[in-house]
Amino acid sequence: MDRVIEKKKWPARKIWTIAGIAALVALIGGSYYYTAGASRLNVDTERITISEIKKGIFQENIPVNGIVLPVTTIYLDATEGGRVEEKYVEDGAIMTKGQPILRLSNTDLELSLSNQETQVFNVLTQMQISRNNADQNTITRLNQMAEVDNAVKEAERVYNVNKRLHEQKAIGKQEYQSSENLYNYQQKRKNLTVDILKKDSISSRQQLSQMQQSYERMQNALQLMRRKVGDLVVRAPVDGQLTSLDAEIGQSKNKGERLGQLDVLSGFKVRADIDEHYISRIITGLKGTFNFAGRDYVLTIKKVYTQVTGGRFQVDMEFEGEVPKGVRRGQTLQIKLALSDEKQAILLSKGGFYQQTGGNWIYKLNEAGTVAYKTDIQLGMQSPDNYEVLSGLQPGDKVITSSYENFGTNQELILKRK
Structure with a gap:
């Protein structure tokens, strides 16, 4: 005779044990997923700036x-x-x-100008006195020359007369030699007087020339001093x-x-x-x-x-x-x-991301635009609006260009819309 076998039921204690084990496994798996895998952070898309990579003309x-x-x-x-x-x-x-702007006063400079003018006047006066003295000396020497010329002519006349008389035996030899000696003396005296006159003339010219040069130098100094006083008017x-x-x-x-x-x-x-x-x-x-x-x-x-x-x-x-x-x-x-010159390049818009990354990486969005993950990039030159992309991005890629200050070290960003 067949016997009905009663179906056994799991005791509640066993069920709770299995559930606890499953929960523990799920907890361990979740912990592993979030620690051993990429770290994630939920980000509101309204608080970030997303830019598209483009190709265009670039100039640094x-x-x-x-x-x-x-x-x-x-x-x-x-x-x-x-x-x-x-x-x-x-x-x-x-x-x-040449229009005057302002005027300064300087009593020392003005006094120096007055003293300079006095010195120039004194030199000019002295030069005039020396010229007068030279002229008077020249007149005296010319008078002496005239007297000597006259004496030479008279001695020559007497000498010639006595020479003829002596040849005619009309006078003695003593008187003839006396007139001859007087004539020779007057000749030498004339030569000496001519020589003195020439030397006096040369000396006078040199003296006057030196005084003239001194006067001109002082005149130049005076003009310079007057210009300095004139410079007091700017x-x-x-x-x-x-x-x-x-x-x-x-x-x-x-x-x-x-x-x-x-x-x-x-x-x-x-x-x-x-x-x-x-x-x-x-x-x-x-x-x-x-x-x-x-x-x-x-x-x-x-x-x-x-x-x-x-x-x-x-x-x-x-x-x-x-x-x-x-x-x-x-x-x-x-x-x-x-x-630089203009050229075709891949362009990345400037933004606050550069402060945290230094241009070495950027958060790049997936095709669905739901996740952004770290991507290594290399940037070249820059302009006020864009960076030149050398590697890591292509035209059409979308990236986050706003500041990364609140993103920490997370590898991925989960983009959500409110």
Whole structure:
């Protein structure tokens, strides 16, 4: 006879044991998945910036700030020190060449001028006295010469008469020799007088020439002193606008002290500050562009100042072509300075990600746009808007370009929309 076999049921204790074991296995598996696998972080897509990699024209350029300055600036320094007595114009005035700006007073300099004038007058007086004395001496010597000439002629006449008489035996030999000796004496006396007259004439000319040279030197010194006194009136050296005038009535200015500057208004240049990181790449001829009143203008580097101050150096740039209307001295321009030629390249938009990655990696989205994972990249040159991508990304890829500050070291980001 058949017997019904009763189906056995698992006891509750056994069921709970199996469930506990399954839960433990799930916990261990989940822990392994999240620790041994890629670390993940949930990210709200509204709080990040996603950019698409594109291919286009790229040119390496850097942003620099430039200050508009006159093409030529002439500094006004005090040629001579003194006290400011009078100001003829104020700062900002439009000046013409030679127009007075201010007047200084310097009593020591003015006293020196007076003494110099007195010395010149004394030399001139002495020179006139010496010339008069030379003229009188010359007259005296000429009178002596005239007397000697007359004596020579008379001695010659007597000698000739006595010579004929002696030949005719009309006079004795003693009287003839006496007239001959007198004639020879007067001849020698004349020669001596001529020689003295020549020497006196040469001496007088030399003395007068030396005095004339001394007088001319003192005249030159006097003219120099007068110019120095004249420099107490500061005048505009060229046409232009007076700026930075630093002088007030009663103020004392030392020799060589800066009084102001004169800006020549014939044109403008732009002086730009550049980070010293680029000093080896900045040369004359590089071009920059800026926008002014809705139009683009071009600047060219004409001079590079290699002195580095505070981590920056300066360049002077000139306008190429038309100068913007309305541009003013001291105005700041935002310039894009080109460091390379234009070329085709893969472009990555700039963003805050660079501060955390240094351009070595980036979060790249999968095709579905649900997950972003770390991807190694290599960047080249840069412009104000883009980086040049050398490897790691292709056109059409999407990446996160906003800051990674809150992402930690997570390998993957789970992108969610609210």
